[in-house]
Amino acid sequence: MPTNASAAAHALTDVTASDSTLRRFLHGLPGVDAVGLEGRAASLGTRSIKTTAKAYAIDLAISMVDLTTLEGADTPGKVRALGVKAVHPDPTDRTTPATAAVCVYPDMVATAKEAVAGSTVKVASVATAFPAGRAALAVKLADVRDAVAAGADEIDMVIDRGAFLAGNYMKVYDEIVAVKSACGTSARLKVIFETGELSTYDNIRRASWLGMLAGADFIKTSTGKVAVNATPANTLLMLEAVRDFRTQTGIQVGVKPAGGIRTTKDAVKFLVLVNETVGEDWLDNHWFRFGASSLLNDLLMQRQKLATGRYSGPDYVTVD
Amino acid sequence: MASVFEYAPAPESRSIVDIAPSYGLFIDGEFVEAADGKVFKTVSPSTEEVLAEIAQAGEADVDRAVKAARKAFEKWSALPGSERAKYLFRIARIIQERARELAVLETLDNGKPIKETRDADLPLVAAHFFYYAGWADKLEHAGFGASPRPLGVAGQVIPWNFPLLMLAWKIAPALATGNTVVLKPAETTPLSALFFADICRQAGLPKGVVNILPGYGDAGAAVVAHPDVNKVAFTGSTAVGKEIARTVAGTRKKVTLELGGKGANIVFDDAPIDQAVEGIVNGIFFNQGQVCCAGSRLLVQESIQDELLDSLKRRLSTLRLGDPLDKNTDIGAINSEEQLTRITSLVEQGEAEGAERWSPACEIPTAGYWFAPTLFTNVTQAHTVARDEIFGPVLSVLTFRTPDEAVAKANNTAYGLSAGIWTEKGSRILAVANKLRAGVVWSNTFNKFDPTSPFGGYKESGFGREGGRHGLEAYLAPSSPEGER
Known part of the structure; x- marks a missing residue:
C-alpha cells in the first residue's frame, strides 16, 4: 500500500516529463505472457457461482451496467425508453437495482438526462469523434464540452490508436489530459483503448498506464464497434494495471469492459476476475462497469429464474 | 478470505x-x-x-x-x-x-x-x-x-x-x-x-x-x-x-x-511478473505440491525479490483451501496422515534452521489431513528445505544475482527432474535451458503435461x-x- 500518495504521484509525474521518459517508462513495464494471461483468465472462468453468490453477482452486475445505445438510428424515443429501463430494469419487480448509467452519443445527452432525472442513474456520453477518434483535437474537445454542457456525468473518450501504434505516446497522453480538463470537475473520464486495434497485450498494458498517468477515472477496453472487444484476458490485464497503479500512487482507477458481454454467465466470470484480482474495493459500480445493451435482459431473466425457479423468456423482459 | x-x-x-x-x-x-x-x-x-x-x-x-x-x-x-x-x-x-x-x-x-x-x-x-x-x-x-x-x-x-x-x-x-x-x-x-x-x-x-x-x-x-x-x-x-x-x-x-525431484523455478528480472506468479503457484501448489516435478525451489533474481514476493503473497491469500469436491477449491487435502507428518516435520526443521515461514490466513478443516500453503524465505542452499523433497505445498525461496549463479544453484541438487525459466528474453531461455540438468525444462510456464512429450529425470x-x-x-x-x- 502506498505510504504517501501525493509523493508517489509526484514521482510518476516525472515519467511524463518528455516523450523519451514516457516511452522508457512504458517500455519498462513487465511484459505480458499471452499464454499465461489467457490461461489464468480461463481458469478463473471455471469458478462455479451458485445460489446466494449468484444472486449477489446478478444484482451487482445489473447495478454495473452502462446501458448503451450508440446507433446512427438513435432517436429521442429510443433514448427515453432506455433511460426508463435503466431506472427500473424490471417493471415486474421493483427490488431490481437500477443500472449504473445510460451511455449515448452527445446529442442525446439532454434527452437521456431528462429520462433518468431524479434517479441514481448517470448519463455517460461517448465523445472525441467516437468510435474512430480520427478528428482534430479541437473538434474532439468541442465534442466533449458539448456533452458536458448538456449534463453528461461521464465522458467515454477514445484514444488516438494511430498515434499510439506509431509510438507517439506523448500525443496520446496530451490528448487525454486535454479531454480530462474539458471534462472539468463534474464529469468522470473513461478512456477507451480499443484493445482489439492495439492488438498485443503488451500494448494494452502500456495503454492502461498511459491512460492512468494522464488522469483517467476509468480505463475501458473497447467501443463495441470492432471485431474483438472485451475479453476476460484483456480485462484481467487491465485489472492488474489498476491494482498496480494504486499500489504505486494510491490512486484508484475504475475498469470498464465493453462490447461482446451478452450473458449472465459471462458477466459473472468478469466479476470473478474483479474479485480475485483486485478484490472487493472494485466490486462497486463506482469502480467497475459493463458496457453492454443485450446483457441486461439476460441478467433480468436469470434474476427472475432465481426468484421463481422457472425460466420465463424474452417476452417477460422489455425490448428497447 | x-x-x-x-x-x-x-x-x-x-x-x-x-x-x-x-x-x-x-x-x-x-x-x-x-x-x-x-x-x-x-x-x-x-x-x-x-x-x-x-x-x-x-x-x-x-x-x-x-x-x-x-x-x-x-x-x-x-x-x-x-x-x-x-x-x-x-x-x-x-x-x-x-x-x-x-x-x-x-x-x-x-x-x-x-x-x-x-x-x-x-x-x-x-x-x-x-x-x-x-x-x-x-x-x-x-x-x-x-x-x-x-x-x-x-x-x-x-x-x-x-x-x-x-x-x-x-x-x-x-x-x-x-x-x-x-x-x-x-x-x-x-x-x-x-x-x-x-x-x-x-x-x-x-x-x-x-x-x-x-x-x-x-x-x-x-x-x-x-x-x-x-x-x-x-x-x-x-x-x-x-x-x-x-x-x-x-x-x-x-x-x-x-x-523424486527438487525443481528450480528461475525468475529473471525481465520476467512477465503476473504470469510468473501464476506459474510459481501452479508449480508448487498444484496437487498440494505432491508432484515429483514440482517447482519447490523458487530462484528469484535479487533485484525483483521484494516485488515478486509481495505479488506472490497477495496471490496466495486468494487460494481457496477446503472440500476437494467443491468446484471452487484450489487446495485440497494431503493424501495421508503419513505424508502430512513428513511435511510437518520438514517444515519444522526449516523453521529450526532459521528459514522464515509464511502462510496466508486460511481456515483448516477439523477432520482430514491438511496443510496450509507455505513459503520459506531467507533460505540458502544449505537449508534442508532447499535440499530435501518435501512433497507438499511448501515453497523455498532463494535468490541469485546472475544467470550463471542461477544455473549453478538450480543444478546444485541430487535431483534433476524439472526446472522452469521465466524471462521475456528468448535467447536467455535457450541459453539457460541448455545448461540445466533436468529432464523437463518449462519456459514461461510450469507443470504443463502432454502425452507427446517425454518425461523423466537426471541423477537421483x-x-x-x-x-x-x-x-x-x-x-x-x-x-x-x-x-x-
Whole structure:
C-alpha cells in the first residue's frame, strides 16, 4: 500500500516529463505472457457461482451496467425508453437495482438526462469523434464540452490508436489530459483503448498506464464497434494495471469492459476476475462497469429464474 | 478470505460414482480375494471416511498375476498392432465417457480438488491412451529397428499422487507395444485402478493382459523381484527406487525409474511478473505440491525479490483451501496422515534452521489431513528445505544475482527432474535451458503435461523416459543383434 500518495504521484509525474521518459517508462513495464494471461483468465472462468453468490453477482452486475445505445438510428424515443429501463430494469419487480448509467452519443445527452432525472442513474456520453477518434483535437474537445454542457456525468473518450501504434505516446497522453480538463470537475473520464486495434497485450498494458498517468477515472477496453472487444484476458490485464497503479500512487482507477458481454454467465466470470484480482474495493459500480445493451435482459431473466425457479423468456423482459 | 462476494458451496455430486463396500484383486480378468484373505481399508483423506475395503495382495497373488500375464502375453503380443490399437482407443473413449465419475472417485480417494481431476488428470489420462493407441501399428517406424518386439510381462508400481494418470503412463505404452501388465497401485489410492480394471472388462480386453494388485510395499517388492517379470517400471520415492535398482541388478530385467525431484523455478528480472506468479503457484501448489516435478525451489533474481514476493503473497491469500469436491477449491487435502507428518516435520526443521515461514490466513478443516500453503524465505542452499523433497505445498525461496549463479544453484541438487525459466528474453531461455540438468525444462510456464512429450529425470530423479516416442523404448527390445535375448 502506498505510504504517501501525493509523493508517489509526484514521482510518476516525472515519467511524463518528455516523450523519451514516457516511452522508457512504458517500455519498462513487465511484459505480458499471452499464454499465461489467457490461461489464468480461463481458469478463473471455471469458478462455479451458485445460489446466494449468484444472486449477489446478478444484482451487482445489473447495478454495473452502462446501458448503451450508440446507433446512427438513435432517436429521442429510443433514448427515453432506455433511460426508463435503466431506472427500473424490471417493471415486474421493483427490488431490481437500477443500472449504473445510460451511455449515448452527445446529442442525446439532454434527452437521456431528462429520462433518468431524479434517479441514481448517470448519463455517460461517448465523445472525441467516437468510435474512430480520427478528428482534430479541437473538434474532439468541442465534442466533449458539448456533452458536458448538456449534463453528461461521464465522458467515454477514445484514444488516438494511430498515434499510439506509431509510438507517439506523448500525443496520446496530451490528448487525454486535454479531454480530462474539458471534462472539468463534474464529469468522470473513461478512456477507451480499443484493445482489439492495439492488438498485443503488451500494448494494452502500456495503454492502461498511459491512460492512468494522464488522469483517467476509468480505463475501458473497447467501443463495441470492432471485431474483438472485451475479453476476460484483456480485462484481467487491465485489472492488474489498476491494482498496480494504486499500489504505486494510491490512486484508484475504475475498469470498464465493453462490447461482446451478452450473458449472465459471462458477466459473472468478469466479476470473478474483479474479485480475485483486485478484490472487493472494485466490486462497486463506482469502480467497475459493463458496457453492454443485450446483457441486461439476460441478467433480468436469470434474476427472475432465481426468484421463481422457472425460466420465463424474452417476452417477460422489455425490448428497447 | 472474507469478501462481499462470498462463493456459495458448489460441490460436485458424489452420486455419479458408486463405490462398492469391498473390492478384490483383478487377476486374469476376474476380481478375486487375496490368497491369504488379507484386506485393508482406503480412506478419503479430506474426511477420514472409510471408502471401501480392498483385498491386499501378497506374494502368492503376485505369482498368480504374473502367471496370468505370461499366459496372456503369447496371444496379445501376436496381435497385429492395429488390433491392439482398437482396444486402446476403446479404453480411451470409455475413460472419456466415464470422466466425471472417475474424477469424483479420484478426488474422494486422493483428496485433490475436483477442479484438477476434472480439468487435468482425466483429460490427460484419456489423451495418453489415445496417443499410444496411435503408435501401436507404427512401431516399425518409431526408430527402434525394423521389427521391435515387446519384452513380455511388465511389473509396474505406481504412486498415490496421480493414481489414474500414473496408471495411464504405465499401461498405455506397455499395451501398445504388446506387453502384458501386472500393476500395483499405492495403498492409499487403489480405487481408480480397480475402476480401470472394470473399464478393461468393459472394453473386452483379453483376460490377463492387465492385472491390478492393490497392496503395500511388500506386494510392490514382490512384483519387482518376480523372476518372470521382464520389465520393471516404477514411479515413487528415490529411496524405494534405489531398493528396486538393487533388486534388479544382475537380472535381465529392463528398468525405468521416475523418482523424486527438487525443481528450480528461475525468475529473471525481465520476467512477465503476473504470469510468473501464476506459474510459481501452479508449480508448487498444484496437487498440494505432491508432484515429483514440482517447482519447490523458487530462484528469484535479487533485484525483483521484494516485488515478486509481495505479488506472490497477495496471490496466495486468494487460494481457496477446503472440500476437494467443491468446484471452487484450489487446495485440497494431503493424501495421508503419513505424508502430512513428513511435511510437518520438514517444515519444522526449516523453521529450526532459521528459514522464515509464511502462510496466508486460511481456515483448516477439523477432520482430514491438511496443510496450509507455505513459503520459506531467507533460505540458502544449505537449508534442508532447499535440499530435501518435501512433497507438499511448501515453497523455498532463494535468490541469485546472475544467470550463471542461477544455473549453478538450480543444478546444485541430487535431483534433476524439472526446472522452469521465466524471462521475456528468448535467447536467455535457450541459453539457460541448455545448461540445466533436468529432464523437463518449462519456459514461461510450469507443470504443463502432454502425452507427446517425454518425461523423466537426471541423477537421483531416475532414468528412462515416459511419454512421447521415447516412452516406447522402455517397452521394446530393438530388433538389432544386441537386443536379442
